[in-house]
Amino acid sequence: MSSPLHWLLKAFDVFVVVGMAVISLLIFTNVVLRYGFSSGIPFAVEVSRVVLVWVIFMGSVVALAKGAHLGVDSLVVRLPQKARFACFIVSCGLMLWCYWLIAQGSWALTRIEWGNITPLTGIPVGLTYAAGLVAAVMMALVLLLQLWRSLRGTLPSTWAGAKSDETPLAVSSALSQEKLQ
Template sequence: MNRLLNALFKGIEVLISIALAVMILLVFTNVILRFIFDTGFAWSEEVARICFIYLVYLGSIEAMRDNRHLLIDSVIIRLPSTAQKLLYTLIQVLIIWLMTALTAGSYGLMLQNYHNKWVATGLPVWLVYLAGFIMGISILLLAAGNIFKLWIMKHTVKDLITPQDEGASTLE
């Protein structure tokens, strides 16, 4: 199961890299075309925008998995063990609640924009909201997994809030 999850997240990293490369290539090419040839690709702005949206949303999934999202742990690590568990659980429950709202909202916007198309590319608009839907479900599952690890698998809060690959690239 762990190998499957690692492969899934490696795929997300590849998609992030592809989105970044496409976005950089299209924007750079369009800038060159506009300044030198006084022309450009109208569709490249839309594709770059979609790539940026997916880059951010998929990056948020990666950040949640690696515990690199915004977390102020200076308070939580000073609490007694039971209070740490309760506060961490509350944080994860809030994340689940917010991601449920985001997922429902994204799904509603996907349905609302099902027949709409982007002007220059003709791509369906719902693809943009699909990114929010995917991110919402993914982070919701990761937060539920964190609660499972804390209470069922008996991990410590410190283990859960420490980035997984910490120390891999330290500056000294």
């Protein structure tokens, strides 16, 4: 991975960890204050909601870059190398199209909602929708980098036919004998 993109993904990793810590601290403190002291932190829910949306979207970018998204590769691993490459190209095209749609929708909602502010914190509501825009652009960059690498001969591990470390489940002979009877 290129150095600036690698640095940015590390920053997203840190943001996800700090964001989850902030959410946990705000919600926990708010619960203790409400039940223990009939008080609370007025802005805790608004801030937690915005931070959670950003954590989810930035975590998705990092997961895509690390190849940690769920995927079903049972068909792809059985294909010959050229067919896997063709499937990867088609898959990249479809994902880029989806990122374009997400970016368009997020940009439109960010512009529409930027003038609206949350009642307690004054945070623009559009900031929540901007997370989708940033994530779509970053995911497209990660995908374009993977596409560039694949065109130069290096497919991601799943598409290259790398086998899983897990051993396939085997049916014991006692169970197969029971079914036959």
